[in-house]
């Protein structure tokens with residue numbers, strides 16, 4: 001099975017590109033070779049690589065900046081995704097796509113399931129929901145995975161932000177009333193490739209549709225920060241770490257509102273990410289090393 005990864009230079013796309021020995025042939029294109037906002041370029045790209053499955057990792061992910069750049073955000077997360085959906089549908093190629101916990105408003109008690117009604121409270125979340133809807137409208141063969149609080153070796157993420165701040169700060173204020181499931185990129189890649197492998201081998205694969213990829217234990221951003229620093233100390237990667245002060249969201253104003261409850265659950269028992277705490281321990285040495293030159 002030939003897989004084409006779109007957005008191959010981003011945080012998640014780059015992780016897919018590392019899984020060449022997974023039994024799939026994986027090609028990847030970055031924005032320079034395939035700008036999803038350019039329909040012709042997407043068509044040419046699919047003609048050139050002739051994949052069996054497309055995995056889309058391209059997105060506009062700057063949550064705060066999106067509030068002021070609504071047009072650009074929708075151009076990528078809706079219009080670009082619609083281009084991909086049309087091209088895949090025309091060729092009868094399945095499209096794997098990623099969405100976010102930020103499609104929900106965070107007001108529910110307990111976990112969010114696939115059949116809960118989205119109600120985004122920021123521009124990024126709105127644009128991601130619009131992208132999902134475009135795929136559901138145009139494609140018959142698709143898998144949309146909603147994921148949350150992603151971190152990995154590549155690209156910007158909260159783990160890197162905390163470790164950068166640790167270089168200069170002895171104390172950090174971090175919000176403790178927003179809860180969710182941090183998710184490591186290797187766990188996402190394994191879950192997705194695993195479900196594609198099951199479909200290929202004729203085992204019960206996932207039916208086409210929209211799924212959550214739960215990642216537990218759920219934590220607040222403040223607890224996540226504390227865990228990052230504790231793990232870095234335990235592994236003797238950092239000798240001194242900042243003290244984390246828990247604060248309410250009201251004391252950390254941001255241009256974009258974020259959901260207070262971002263905990264994702266799934267009605268599909270087979271879908272889940274691997275343990276993020278163990279994954280973080282494996283990733284930390286590489287992440288800290290990559291920040292050393294900055």
Ligand SMILES: NC(=O)C1=CN([C@@H]2O[C@H](COP(=O)(O)OP(=O)(O)OC[C@H]3O[C@@H](n4cnc5c(N)ncnc54)[C@H](OP(=O)(O)O)[C@@H]3O)[C@@H](O)[C@H]2O)C=CC1
Nearest residue numbers: 007009010011012031035036058059061098100147150155
């Ligand atoms: N990061 C997170 O915490 C979460 C991410 N997700 C979703 O997971 C997916 C992957 O996210 P992640 O890897 O973290 O995001 P990144 O921002 O790290 O990567 C996105 C990639 O998309 C590329 N891109 C942007 N615009 C275009 C375009 N017009 N055409 C082609 N490529 C483009 C970017 O290129 P360039 O660098 O040139 O801009 C970048 O390489 C996205 O769908 C995101 O919404 C869901 C939940 C949480």
Ligand SMILES: Cc1cn([C@H]2C[C@H](O)[C@@H](COP(=O)(O)OP(=O)(O)O[C@H]3O[C@@H](C)C(=O)[C@@H](O)[C@H]3O)O2)c(=O)[nH]c1=O
Nearest residue numbers: 061063100101148149150158161173174175221252258
């Ligand atoms: C840096 C920092 C952030 N915060 C808060 C702000 C915010 O509420 C929370 C997380 O901050 P960030 O801006 O790093 O994370 P954010 O960009 O909101 O992360 C989101 O990205 C998109 C792409 C998604 O799809 C989501 O799943 C989620 O991962 O932590 C602090 O309280 N203190 C700090 O020092």
